Amino acid sequence: MLRVLVVDDEENIRHMLKLILKKAGYEVKAVDNGQAALEELSVSGWDMVLSDIRMPQMDGHQLLDTLAQRDIATTVIMMSAYGDRDTALEAIKKGAYDYISKPFKKDEVLLTLRKAEERERLRRENMRLREETRRTFSFDNIIARSAAMQKVFKTVRKVAGYKSTVLITGESGTGKELVARALHVNSDRAKGPWVPVNCGAIPEALLESELFGHVKGAFTDANKDKKGLFEQADKGTIFLDEIAELPLNLQVKLLRVLQENNVRPVGSTRNHQIDVRVVAATHQDLEKMVAEGRFRQDLFYRLNVLPIALPPLRERIEDVPLLIEHFIERHNSKLGTNVGQISPAARNLMMNYAWPGNVRELENTIERAIVLADENLIDVDGLPTRISQSQDSLKQLLSGDNLSIKQTSRELERILITRALQKTRGNRTRASELLEISHRALLYKIKDYNLQNIDW
Ligand SMILES: Nc1ncnc2c1ncn2[C@@H]1O[C@H](COP(=O)(O)OP(=O)(O)OP(=O)(O)O)[C@@H](O)[C@H]1O
Ligand SMILES: [Mg+2]
Missing domain, CATH: 3.40.50.300 (P-loop containing nucleotide triphosphate hydrolases)
Structure with a gap:
């Protein structure tokens, strides 16, 4: 049973929400100001908070600020008076998940909570995966799979x-x-x-x-x-x-x-x-x-x-996504930013790039991209041109001075397989069709080129 904390200074709203939410199967408690909510949140874990914005004592904005300062992670949904859309958007910038305008219908509240539930579930799943990754693939701060x-x-x-x-x-x-x-x-x-x-x-x-x-x-x-x-x-x-x-x-x-x-x-x-x-x-x-x-x-x-x-990093690209994740987290806490994601296009470019400066270059790239990120997302325009324009790994391959047919063909094969897997998001059957080789041959080559543990 999910636990929802309601924060509102109006008695009748608290009463109504308690009824609606209990009936929908949530465990509910209601308090009448931000300060009381904060006390409640620091003694016991609440999955979601449904909070009014305008309240005497501590208001909704101050509550959000304090939660961020104290690193209390919970999903907050704001309730704003009709016509107070700007204040509500302001709250979302501060980390609230969503808002509903008063007066609201019962279904509206429940729908917003269901959506938030899904996000809360994903957030936990993500945290669990990250923790697992950390335990499995790190050794004294060295990250690699x-x-x-x-x-x-x-x-x-x-x-x-x-x-x-x-x-x-x-x-x-x-x-x-x-x-x-x-x-x-x-x-x-x-x-x-x-x-x-x-x-x-x-x-x-x-x-x-x-x-x-x-x-x-x-x-x-x-x-x-x-x-x-x-x-x-x-x-x-x-x-x-x-x-x-x-x-x-x-x-x-x-x-x-x-x-x-x-x-x-x-x-x-x-x-x-x-x-x-x-x-x-x-x-x-x-x-x-x-x-x-x-x-x-x-x-x-x-x-x-x-x-x-x-x-070298280019011979173990399956480590790239893990390192990206690791450095995003590390530099977020160093820079006090909150960049959560990298776009698939930026990630693909980083996985195709040859990284002559290896992990150090990747780390610097992430730090720079975090500083340049809009909307808390790392995208292609945050990458240095040598990476964002390295799109054509084939051209790069052929402009090098290596004339060995054996080495160049291998590299070429690796690039084509990588592309096919990226295009099909790791679907090996479809990738083998694009490559016009048998499924078996593809599996063999994936192993040969060490491409098996990659989240495409
Ligand atoms: N597998 C890894 N996981 C996490 N961080 C890494 C990893 N490999 C390297 N780094 C980071 O990359 C940077 C460069 O690493 P390090 O200084 O150990 O490289 P190096 O091989 O000694 O390089 P150089 O030859 O230039 O001295 C450091 O900031 C280090 O923390
Ligand atoms: Mg060194």
């Missing part, structure tokens, strides 16, 4: 507890730092320090003393002993980001540290014992750098004990 990323989660869980060095590779923006943090947080070192170091951001001349420390007098500016980042990370994790930027002479020194578990500060004659878990990351191809003599092979092997490779 693709098989490739689920495999990464599994590896992270498995190797977090060991001290072995982990090397995380992947294009820029694929989540290397998030994974590194997850390794730390899920290990028994979580209470120890987490020390991220961007090897490319520290001037080469300072890098050695930053990493390993120095003693007083080691060089002109060294007027006292200084602990290096490795010692600061003792009993914790050091994250060597952009490891490919490490100069060759320091690569030798790092290798020694990894092998002997101690560091020697610049200018010192003593080694300091350390207990540090090393996680390194790079977006570069280290093996190629080894082949070109730019990265030491022995260090590469020493770092690459447990490799974790993060796939």
